Amino acid sequence: MKAVSDELLDELMGIMREASAGEILPRFRSVTSDSIRAKTAADDIVTDADIASERMISERLKARLPGITIIGEEAVSEDASNLAKLADADLAAVIDPVDGTWHFAHGTPMFGSILAIVSGEKTIAGIIHYPVLGDFLVARPGQGAWHVAADGSRTRLSVAAPSPVNEMHGFIPLHMFEPGRRAELAPRVLKFLRVTTWRCSAWEYRMLATGAMSFCLNDSLKPWDHAAGVLIHAEAGGFAATMAGEVYRPTMTKGHLLTAPDEASWNSILTALSEN
Incomplete structure (x- = not known):
């Protein structure tokens, strides 16, 4: 199994910040009927921000990691056969460019961007970016889970204590x-x-x-x-x-x-x- 270095993790977070600043936040609270479409159901929707940010993230990842397999939610929505590529990929990036599109499209800030780097059927880096807040949750195997604030400060995360x-x-x-x-x-x-x-x-x-x-x-x-x-x-x-x-x-x-x-x-x- 491959590993994601500190340097690469920082670069991946930078790519997500770039997509947020360039393609997501400029469209937030300015979604119109021309920029929103239904997918599988009336409340399963896609916006121009989903498509544009997935494209940007994909392009940046291919430039940084030549040969990487890209599994994007919107690309799979267009062609379901793309999902099968994940099982055979030596290194893959799984992208949800705007998770919580329903919230995004209706002007509420409860949305995020998700990126997983996968190798050998295992996630070797998990990154969730929150564009409105500018912060992240990140993890790599054996290195703990961390909140990375907009100013770069880091706090280790812990799940809830067991309870009845x-x-x-x-x-x-x-x-x-x-x-x-x-x-x-x-x-x-x-x-x-x-x-x-x-x-x-x-x-x-x-x-x-x-x-x-x-x-x-x-x-x-x-x-x-x-x-x-x-x-x-x-x-x-x-x-x-x-x-x-x-x-x-x-x-x-x-x-x-x-x-x-x-x-x-x-x-x-x-x-x-x-x-x-």
Whole structure:
């Protein structure tokens, strides 16, 4: 497995800052009907900012890392066969240029940009940038998870302390599960102190990695949503696996991913969500 150096990590963060300043923030709160389009559903949308920033990040990465395979959310949306390239790539970049596009398009600042560098089916660097705040969450295997402020100062991250199920706060996007599964889960979420969804993986992983929220159950596995966040969460001390007990890999496309403060908490949450 390859490794991402301190120098390269800083360069990758610089690329994301450049895309934010050049393509994302100038379009924030100026989205019009001409610059927003639906993808798979009325609330699954793409804007000019998504497309332009993905293009910029892709071009900068190809120039810095010749031969790298690019897996961009918008490119996969246009041609689903691009996703299959991730499994065979020696080195790949997985990009979500504007995660939380619904928020971005409606003028709220809860969006981010996500970049994962993947090698040998493992994420070797996870970076989430928050354009409005100008800060980052970053992680590399074995080196901890860090908040990098806009001024460059760094603070190590830790997930929430384990707690009883009835004291836990978590994320579950009930509306995104198929109807039968939604009906099963709906009464079970009442076992927790609070369950919500923010419609933005970048911000949900921020709340998990900083200890503000305890857990998250995801309805689907898309690498641009999870490849970076799972590494950041793990390096902050968390535990994640599918509900079937499989350890997460960026190439996984099926299953429901459950993140928790530790393995014991994960088992408690799984039990609460599986039993009436």
